[in-house]
Amino acid sequence: MLKAKILFVGPCESGKTVLANFLTESSDITEYNPTQGVRILEFENPHVTSDDKGTACEFELWDCGGDPNPTGRNQKHLTSALNPVLPCRFESCWPALTKDSHGVVIVFNADTPSHLKEIDMWYSCFVQQQLLQDTRCLLIAHHKPGSGSDKGNLSLSPPLNKLKLVHSNLEDDPEEIRVEFIKYLKSIVNSVSESRDREEMSIIT
Ligand SMILES: Nc1nc2c(ncn2[C@@H]2O[C@H](COP(=O)(O)OP(=O)(O)OP(=O)(O)O)[C@@H](O)[C@H]2O)c(=O)[nH]1
Numbered sequence: 001m002l003k004a005k006i007l008f009v010g011p012c013e014s015g016k017t018v019l020a021n022f023l024t025e026s027s028d029i030t031e032y033n034p035t036q037g038v039r040i041l042e043f044e045n046p047h048v049t050s051d052d053k054g055t056a057c058e059f060e061l062w063d064c065g066g067d068p069n070p071t072g073r074n075q076k077h078l079t080s081a082l083n084p085v086l087p088c089r090f091e092s093c094w095p096a097l098t099k100d101s102h103g104v105v106i107v108f109n110a111d112t113p114s115h116l117k118e119i120d121m122w123y124s125c126f127v128q129q130q131l132l133q134d135t136r137c138l139l140i141a142h143h144k145p146g147s148g149s150d151k152g153n154l155s156l157s158p159p160l161n162k163l164k165l166v167h168s169n170l171e172d173d174p175e176e177i178r179v180e181f182i183k184y185l186k187s188i189v190n191s192v193s194e195s196r197d198r199e200e201m202s203i204i205t
């Protein structure tokens with residue numbers, strides 16, 4: 001059976017936990033409770049199978065906390081991390097999160113200017129530095145209630161402009177993100193099975 005590990009990362013309070021719960025049908029929206037470290041949600045999706053025979057895929061969704069420094073003592077490190085010249089040095093547990101991950105979903109709020117800057121850092125640490133293909137990365141512009149549903153042009157930096165971007169609005173159109181997430185899961189499954197086939201072929205030949 002094919003297994004895939006997908007990370008949800010991005011700024012604090014952007015809606016990662018709310019979306020992760022919604023997309024895995026785990027629980028309803030509650031009041032804000034910052035994710036400490038990571039929560040792992042295991043799920044299968046009836047629309048996503050690993051072959052034509054309908055064999056299920058097992059997914060692990062790693063819902064990561066957005067605060068790299070929950071104690072708030074070294075706030076300036078976050079500023080350093082936002083500077084692309086400096087490597088991400090402060091998140092000692094991030095290598096464990098990224099190990100063997102197959103996909104990265106970056107969740108942010110389009111109406112929060114600081115998020116647009118911060119997602120460059122998340123992309124750099126979790127995608128570029130892990131040498132993950134851009135096709136394995138999905139950007140979700142999450143619209144919280146009351147934030148409007150404007151899907152107008154977002155001024156993303158050039159590397160992020162190339163990524164697939166989808167909008168989520170659980171109040172106005174919850175099905176939209178459900179459908180997009182299924183498409184993303186299918187693309188991950190295809191990509192993982194292709195790499196596995198290539199690996200098997202290279203052993204045989
Ligand atoms: N009603 C409603 N509330 C939302 C929605 N998205 C976010 N919220 C609210 O915003 C809070 C923060 O969202 P979370 O999903 O916990 O944020 P997070 O990105 O996981 O934050 P960290 O774990 O700190 O990184 C939630 O507890 C909800 O109260 C939404 O679509 N609908």
Ligand SMILES: [Mg+2]
Pocket residue numbers: 016017018033034035063064065066
């Ligand atoms: Mg959370």
